[in-house]
Amino acid sequence: MKKILAAFLSATMLLGLLAGCGGGSASSGAASSSSGSGAAASSGSGKEIVINYPTFQVGVNTSAPVISALVEGFNEKYAGQYKIVVEEVPGDANYAEKIQVMISTGSLPPVVYGGGYKLLDLALAQDLVVDLTPYVEADPEWKAQYNDASMAANARDGKIYASSMEGSLVGYFYNKDLFAQAGIDAAPKTWDEFFADCDKLIAAGITPMAMDTADGAWCSQLMMGAMIATSGDEGLAFMNTKYPTDYNQDVVVKAVEKLQWLYQNCTTLDAVGGAYENAANNFYTENVAIIANGPWMIGDFSDTTLVEEGFNEKVGVAAYPGGFVYDEPIEGMFVTKQSDPALEEAAIAMVRYFTSDEAQEMALNMQGMVPASPTAEISDEALSTFPLLGDFLSQAAECELRSPTFTSNMVPGLESEWSNNLPNLATGNISAADLCQILSNFAASAQ
Amino acid sequence: MKHNKIWIPIFLAPACILFLLVFALPLVLVFVTSLFEYKLMPNTFSFTGLSNYVKLFTQDPNFLPILKNTLVWILIHCTLHVVLGTALAFVLYKKPFGWKVVRTGYMIPNIISQSAIAMIFLNLYNASFGAVNSVLKSIGLEHLCHNWLFDNNTAFPAVTMIWLLFAGYTTTLVLAQLLSVDESIIEAARVDGASSLQIDFMIMFPLVRKMIGTTVIMAAAYMLQLFSMIYITTGGGPGVSTTNLPLYLYTTMKNRYDYGYANAIGVVIIAIGAVCMVAIRKLFRMNEEDY
Numbered sequence: 001m002k003k004i005l006a007a008f009l010s011a012t013m014l015l016g017l018l019a020g021c022g023g024g025s026a027s028s029g030a031a032s033s034s035s036g037s038g039a040a041a042s043s044g045s046g047k048e049i050v051i052n053y054p055t056f057q058v059g060v061n062t063s064a065p066v067i068s069a070l071v072e073g074f075n076e077k078y079a080g081q082y083k084i085v086v087e088e089v090p091g092d093a094n095y096a097e098k099i100q101v102m103i104s105t106g107s108l109p110p111v112v113y114g115g116g117y118k119l120l121d122l123a124l125a126q127d128l129v130v131d132l133t134p135y136v137e138a139d140p141e142w143k144a145q146y147n148d149a150s151m152a153a154n155a156r157d158g159k160i161y162a163s164s165m166e167g168s169l170v171g172y173f174y175n176k177d178l179f180a181q182a183g184i185d186a187a188p189k190t191w192d193e194f195f196a197d198c199d200k201l202i203a204a205g206i207t208p209m210a211m212d213t214a215d216g217a218w219c220s221q222l223m224m225g226a227m228i229a230t231s232g233d234e235g236l237a238f239m240n241t242k243y244p245t246d247y248n249q250d251v252v253v254k255a256v257e258k259l260q261w262l263y264q265n266c267t268t269l270d271a272v273g274g275a276y277e278n279a280a281n282n283f284y285t286e287n288v289a290i291i292a293n294g295p296w297m298i299g300d301f302s303d304t305t306l307v308e309e310g311f312n313e314k315v316g317v318a319a320y321p322g323g324f325v326y327d328e329p330i331e332g333m334f335v336t337k338q339s340d341p342a343l344e345e346a347a348i349a350m351v352r353y354f355t356s357d358e359a360q361e362m363a364l365n366m367q368g369m370v371p372a373s374p375t376a377e378i379s380d381e382a383l384s385t386f387p388l389l390g391d392f393l394s395q396a397a398e399c400e401l402r403s404p405t406f407t408s409n410m411v412p413g414l415e416s417e418w419s420n421n422l423p424n425l426a427t428g429n430i431s432a433a434d435l436c437q438i439l440s441n442f443a444a445s446a447q
Numbered sequence: 448m449k450h451n452k453i454w455i456p457i458f459l460a461p462a463c464i465l466f467l468l469v470f471a472l473p474l475v476l477v478f479v480t481s482l483f484e485y486k487l488m489p490n491t492f493s494f495t496g497l498s499n500y501v502k503l504f505t506q507d508p509n510f511l512p513i514l515k516n517t518l519v520w521i522l523i524h525c526t527l528h529v530v531l532g533t534a535l536a537f538v539l540y541k542k543p544f545g546w547k548v549v550r551t552g553y554m555i556p557n558i559i560s561q562s563a564i565a566m567i568f569l570n571l572y573n574a575s576f577g578a579v580n581s582v583l584k585s586i587g588l589e590h591l592c593h594n595w596l597f598d599n600n601t602a603f604p605a606v607t608m609i610w611l612l613f614a615g616y617t618t619t620l621v622l623a624q625l626l627s628v629d630e631s632i633i634e635a636a637r638v639d640g641a642s643s644l645q646i647d648f649m650i651m652f653p654l655v656r657k658m659i660g661t662t663v664i665m666a667a668a669y670m671l672q673l674f675s676m677i678y679i680t681t682g683g684g685p686g687v688s689t690t691n692l693p694l695y696l697y698t699t700m701k702n703r704y705d706y707g708y709a710n711a712i713g714v715v716i717i718a719i720g721a722v723c724m725v726a727i728r729k730l731f732r733m734n735e736e737d738y
Contacts, residue, residue, distance in 0.1 A: 100701065104487055122704070125488040213597070214682065269574035273597030273681070412488060413702030416682075423597040423685035430686075446703065 048080055049346045051110050054087040056095035062296050063166075066363040074353050082346040092117070093215070103128065110338055110347035114331035118412045120154075120162055123336065130335040133160045135348055142352060145373040152242075152404075153329045163355040164332035164372035166363060169396050170222060170294040170405070171319045171326075173388075178206050178289040179316075187318035191227060194321045195258075198266050201289050209262055210279035210291035211271035213422035216407045216415040219279045220259060220271075220422070222292035222326065225406030227255040230322030239403035243411045247439040256425070256432035263426035272426045284311070294326075298368045298388045317392040325396045328404035329372035411446040414439060474717075477710045485707035499711035509687045509695070514715075516603070517670070517691040521723065523607060524666040532617025533659055537647055539618070540625035550622065557615035565679035568609045572596045572680075599685050606689045609676055617662040624658040625651060660731025667723040671716055692716045 053071075057063040071084045087109075089095045096117040102108050103122050114120040123129045136142050146160065154162035174187060179197075182204035188194040201208040211220045228251050229239040235251040238244060263272065268287060270278050276293075283291040284300070284307045291297075301312035319325045332355055335347040353359065360371035365379060368386040370393075383390035407415050421438055424430045430438075484495045503510050535553065539546045556564060571578045574594035583591050595605040628651060636646050674693045677683060683690030683698065690698075692712055700709040728734065 097701065100487075100704075104704075104706070122488050125490045127490075269594060270576075272574070272594050412704065416698060416702045420682060420684035421686055423594075424599055427594075427598050427685070429599045 049082050049342055051082060051084045051343070051346055051350055052087055053084050053111055053350075054089050054095065054098065054109055055113060056089050056092045057113070058086065058088040059090055061092075062299065062367060063363070063369070066366050066369065069362065069366070070354050070359055074350060077353070078346075078349065082349060084350060108336040110336055110343055111333055111350050112336060113333050114162055116330060116408055118331075120331055120334055121156075122412065123334065124156060124161065128336050129161045130337055130344060130348070131159050131161060132163065132335065132348070132351070133158075135352075136160050136163075139352070141357070141375070144375045145355070145357070147374045149327055149402075150329045150372055150374075153331050154334075162332040162334040163351050164329035165355045165360060166296075166330050167370040167372040168294060168328045168330050168405075169325055169370050169393070170292070171317055171392055171396065172222070172290060172292040173283070173297065174291075174316050174318065175283070175286060175289045175314055176316045177314045178286065182206055182289070187316060188321050189323075191230065191321045198262075202265065207268055207282075207288045208266040208290055209271075210283045210288040211263060211267040212274045212276055212279045213272055213426065214275035214419055216419055217422050218276045218407075219292045220262070221406045221418075223262065223320075224255050224259040225326070225403070226292075226320035226322070226324050227258055228252055228406065229401055229403050230320065230324045231255065236401060236403060239406065239409070242409055243443070244409060245411075245440065245443040247436040247443065248433070249436075253432050253436050256435055260425050260428070260432055263422075264428070272423050286311075286314075295368055295370050295386070295389050295392055298386050301388070312388070315388060317388050317395070319392075319395045319399045322401065323399045324401040324403075325399045326405050327396075327402035328408060332372070410439075411443050413446060414442050417442045477713050477717075480707055481710040481714045483707045485705070485710070487704035487706065495707070499708050500714075502708070503711055503715070509690070513687050513690045513692060513695045516687075516689065517719070520607065520673070520691060521667050521670045521719075523611065524670045525663045525727070528611055528614050529617050529659065529663050529666050531612065532614025532662065533621050535614070536618045536621035536625055537651070539622050540651075550618070553613075553618055554615035556613035561675045562679055564609065565676045568676075569596070569680050572605055596681050596689075597685055599688050602681055602685060602689050606677060606680060609680065610673075616665065620662055621655055621658055624655040628654050656731055657733055660727060660733045663727050663731065664724060667727060668720065671720050671723070692719070 055067060057067040067086075071086055075083050089098055092115065096115070096119065099108070099112055099117070099119050100122065103119070103126055106126060106128065108123065108128055112119055112123065120129065136146065142163070145163070146154070149167075150164055151160070154160060154164060178201070179185070182197070182200040184197050184200055188197050198208040209219075209223070211223075212218060213220065225239060228235040230236075231251045231254070234249070235255075238249060238251060268274075268278075268282050270282075279288075279291060280293070280297070280300075282288045295317075298312075298317075300306050301315050333351045335344060335351055338344045338347070355373075357371070357373050357376040360369075360373050360376040361379065361382075363369040364371055364376070364382045365385065368382065368389050370389075371378075378390075378393065407418065410418065418439060421430065421435055425432065425435050481499055482494060482496055484491050484493050484498070486492075535549075539550055570576075572595040574580060574592075574597075577595075579595060580592040583589060593601050595601045632650060632654075633646060636650050641650065670691075672693060673691060674697065677689055677691060677694050678697075681689045683694045687695075692715065696709050696712040696716065699705050699712060703709075
């Protein structure tokens with residue numbers, strides 16, 4: 001009896017072990033058509049193809065309502081043929097990390113949103129991305145969406161790999177009430193005026209800038225990059241260089257010195273170590289007068305869960321001193337190589353739908369997101385819903401100086417190095433030249 | 448009895464297979480790939496021998512400060528942290544009033560997730576609204592206010608304080624061992640005229656020596672695994688002033704996509720762990736019988 005019991009227990013344990021190892025393959029039989037990620041499932045020819053779509057644009061994310069509407073619209077349009085199943089990955093950093101890990105294992109979901117995370121280049125390095133060029137060439141409307149800026153973001157070596165769904169025209173916002181209290185009646189046109197205004201705000205007991213150091217120091221790097229871009233031809237050329245390796249340039253060092261001055265004199269205590277959320281909160285609560293950010297923030301100015309009633313009327317928008325705006329379509333969605341051609345086709349249909357002019361116009365009307373496509377129309381409805389957007393777009397139209405952001409051009413991984421060293425710059429532990437040397441060393445080693 | 452021996456390997460087989468698949472095989476892969484230039488971008492996989500190790504110890508300006516941070520944290524954790532927990536256990540085993548409340552309460556920070564603890568301290572240390580600066584201001588010490596986690600001078604001690612004081616595991620383990628000591632031994636010591644202090648140091652301490660050694664091993668291992676608290680609070684900054692080896696491994700993999708180099712760091716972590724274990728076992732004579 002003991003022997004039988006022992007044999008039964010052993011067999012049960014071994015079966016449990018084997019079941020544990022093999023369970024995935026049994027349950028993912030439907031997903032075997034994908035390249036191994038199990039991220040998408042085709043339930044057989046003639047049946048609905050399921051596209052598993054991991055995204056961070058869910059929950060409280062600004063783009064969540066837009067993505068939700070697009071998924072609903074796509075599933076309705078392609079009912080019975082294709083179906084998107086959203087996999088929620090809250091937090092963009094978590095999303096980027098998840099995709100990075102999936103890239104390293106060679107198994108990606110059929111559609112990936114590149115965003116500002118340099119995921120396209122990483123996936124391209126592993127030869128995991130579908131070349132969209134023939135599809136774009138065959139579709140005149142799609143082709144018309146690609147201007148120079150869009151090509152720079154989404155094409156490599158003349159081949160189109162991604163499609164943008166939103167543009168990134170970025171200026172800065174200021175609090176008109178706080179400006180008035182400091183005796184400032186208009187946004188500065190030159191950097192000398194800008195720094196003079198900072199002095200006026202400080203003299204009036206107002207903290208001038210919302211700044212940050214964490215997560216790439218989004219707000220801070222915007223202001224600093226604008227200083228580089230408007231410093232002359234050399235600076236503008238630097239800002240338009242993809243993956244620069246030499247940061248030891250006079251124009252960069254000088255801008256970093258000014259950034260250090262801003263950290264030390266013009267911002268809140270929590271800026272050092274703080275992330276974008278801290279900076280935004282300081283602007284919403286009127287602790288600071290200026291924040292550099294894109295038009296997608298405009299919707300928040302009327303959200304009474306974030307700001308006091310009437311806050312939106314206090315906010316002004318401006319291009320950067322020297323007549324500069326950031327102009328860079330956000331790296332778009334790309335399709336990954338799948339073993340099932342039908343799934344690839346479904347993924348291409350999804351990218352086409354999500355990045356169509358209609359989708360971009362809907363995102364504009366819903367959230368004030370600036371379209372990436374030059375053929376998308378800016379509707380009167382959007383301009384009346386978001387008057388600040390109209391104001392900004394007219395100012396941006398007059399700006400001849402444009403470039404991508406300082407951090408978006410960095411080699412992958414450098415953003416984190418930059419972020420980690422900014423607190424030392426802010427506290428004076430390292431100089432601007434030291435920081436530029438650190439960036440150069442990293443960029444050179446990453447080549 | 449002989450015929451029963453066949454069941455021993457059968458029952459051990461599942462655990463052994465699991466160990467081989469989940470731990471041994473990845474461990475071997477870590478060792479092997481640390482000898483390769485193994486990068487995600489540009490996509491590279493080529494044998495380079497010990498070059499990752501040479502680069503780590505001779506060319507990487509970050510490695511030695513990070514190694515120092517890790518070793519200092521191990522030292523602090525194995526000494527101050529364990530002494531604190533052991534001292535409290537020696538107070539509690541005498542069962543003073545409220546000892547059970549203290550025992551349970553002191554354990555609470557150890558059962559809260561590390562991420563939650565990190566978030567709590569991130570807010571406590573916040574330069575603008577954090578409790579630490581608020582208390583300093585309220586007692587007239589405004590000049591001592593700092594951006595604790597992001598000033599190079601205070602970041603390391605500020606991060607250390609997040610876990611240094613919470614020695615609940617040490618207290619619980621040592622206390623359990625102290626409470627299991629036969630009462631007659633203490634009685635005999637008292638009859639022989641030993642003072643309370645003499646009983647603690649000359650009777651009880653040697654009796655719980657091995658358990659203290661175990662807690663020191665746990666403390667060292669904890670420091671070699673520590674990640675989320677640092678990642679959430681400072682992210683290893685400013686610079687690398689609060690980066691330890693596990694975080695450096697992660698950032699090397701995540702930011703540089705350099706898996707070979709990251710695995711070389713992993714091998715160094717394993718080597719430090721092995722040296723620590725052997726040293727602690729020797730120091731506490733863990734293999735020797737007392738009586």
